[in-house]
Amino acid sequence: MVTLQVERLIDFVTEVFAHADSSAEEARRIATYLTTANLTGHDSHGVIRVPVYIRWKKMGSVVPDQTVEVVVNTPSLAVVDGKFGYGQTVAPQAVRIGIEKCKASGLAAVALRNAGHIGRVGDWAEMAAGEGLVSVHFVNAAGSLLVAPYGGVQKRLSTAPYCVGVPRQGQDPIVLDFATSIVAEGKVLVASRGGKKLPKGALIDSEGSLSEGPAVLYGPYGAEGPRDHTKGTGAIRAFGEHKGSGLAFICELLGGALTGTGATAPDRRFANGMFAVYVDPKVVDTANFFDGEISRYVDFIRATKPVAGVDAVLIPGDPERKMRADRTKNGVPLPDDTWAAIVNTAREVGVSEVSIQRAVI
Numbered sequence: 001m002v003t004l005q006v007e008r009l010i011d012f013v014t015e016v017f018a019h020a021d022s023s024a025e026e027a028r029r030i031a032t033y034l035t036t037a038n039l040t041g042h043d044s045h046g047v048i049r050v051p052v053y054i055r056w057k058k059m060g061s062v063v064p065d066q067t068v069e070v071v072v073n074t075p076s077l078a079v080v081d082g083k084f085g086y087g088q089t090v091a092p093q094a095v096r097i098g099i100e101k102c103k104a105s106g107l108a109a110v111a112l113r114n115a116g117h118i119g120r121v122g123d124w125a126e127m128a129a130g131e132g133l134v135s136v137h138f139v140n141a142a143g144s145l146l147v148a149p150y151g152g153v154q155k156r157l158s159t160a161p162y163c164v165g166v167p168r169q170g171q172d173p174i175v176l177d178f179a180t181s182i183v184a185e186g187k188v189l190v191a192s193r194g195g196k197k198l199p200k201g202a203l204i205d206s207e208g209s210l211s212e213g214p215a216v217l218y219g220p221y222g223a224e225g226p227r228d229h230t231k232g233t234g235a236i237r238a239f240g241e242h243k244g245s246g247l248a249f250i251c252e253l254l255g256g257a258l259t260g261t262g263a264t265a266p267d268r269r270f271a272n273g274m275f276a277v278y279v280d281p282k283v284v285d286t287a288n289f290f291d292g293e294i295s296r297y298v299d300f301i302r303a304t305k306p307v308a309g310v311d312a313v314l315i316p317g318d319p320e321r322k323m324r325a326d327r328t329k330n331g332v333p334l335p336d337d338t339w340a341a342i343v344n345t346a347r348e349v350g351v352s353e354v355s356i357q358r359a360v361i
Contacts, residue, residue: 001334002336002339002360003330003333003334004331004332004334004360006035006331006332008358008360009038009332009359010032010035011359012346012351012355012356012358013027013030013034013047013050014030015346015355016342016345016349016351017030017031020054020349021057021064022064022086023064023065026065026089029089030086030089031047033088033120033123034046034049034119035047035332036123037123039323039324039327039328040122040320040323041323042120042320043186043190044185044190045120045184045186047332047342048190048338048341048342049117052117052189053116054349056117056270061269062085062270063084063086065085066082066083066084066085066089066090067083067085068082068090068112072111075104076108077101077108077109078097078101078108078110078111079113079259080093080112081113082094082112082113082116082271084269084271085115085116086117087116087272090116091124091274092124092127094110095110095124095127096127097110098110099127099278101278102128102279103133106283107277107278107283108278110274110276111259111260111273112259112272112273112274112276113273114260114271115261116270116271117272118274121161121177122165122175122177122320124137124276125163125164125165125173125177126165130173131167132167132280133167133279133280134164134166134278134280135163135164135165136276136277137163137164137275138162138275138276139161139162139163139255139272139274140263140264140273141158141159141273142256142264142265142268142269142270142271142273143264143267143270144185145158145264145265145266146185146217146235146236147159147160147180147238148204148235148236148238149238149245150238150241150245150246151242153205154206155229155235156264157245157249157252157264158252158256158264159180159184160181160248160252161178162176162247162251163175163176163177166294167281169291174317177316178239180244180245180247180251181237181238181239182236182237182238182239183202185229185236188202188203188214189214190338191212192214192215192221192227193338194338195338198212198214200212202237203217203234203235203236204234204237205233205234210237216233217236218231224337224340255274256273259273261273298315301313302314
């Protein structure tokens, strides 16, 4: 296990993307968002993605330094084409459009199509909450067949994230952010590179047997080689049986079909689609009831007597806050296999050995 201090990790990942044709501003933005995912405990969407992103860039699947194109523009609705730019560049542009429209009218919706991997969707809910807005996000990943629908064994869905952000006055927002599969694909990637093992039965093989082995999804792989989910014959399972599978289906229809990205299918170019709705509580809540009622209900939930073996009943965002504080202070731990893959990628794009050594000192 390698542990890196936050700023050194951001600096190092910035250098990787700067060597891969991103502007200095974009390189640091990508590095910051990826590291933030690690800080919040979402290692699946953190710096483990560096080799994947650079591979996509070399393939032409993602394009550096894109500015979104606004295809449809009304006072309360926009359709935005990300032109396959890095998600950490085009997603905040789309969210900013939603924030501005919502502040003008109290309610807005933005359909983002053809974005590169947008990372942890909670980042975009937090961005809206920072402006005092509620937001709801339906996301899909065209070309990323990973998940078997309830009752099936074949890949038919992406991991189809769903996210809601609720602002609080003077406190961190409440953010619910999850893949509609038992695990995100990135968690399978983490497990395949020596990180946290998968929950029991997270995967299903082509014969219908449950598994926790990443090779079910990726097929045979080497320690530092690429992981390709098209090579495995199995799939990730949807969470919650028919309920999670149904929510994933809706994410595909709204995040994929409605945005114009397309619902997930074989042989599509990878792209995230996100349909997001923004609400200004100040417009809805003229009696200023909302924030106080949130506080009352949060306290009511946290006062629940926990079951044996559970320290306390949590609300969405509690684990992330605790992890962020710990890793900000003590550094970001990366399994040896993960760090080795990132270093190999850094060398491929021309990062110096001095920079590699500086990152871990």
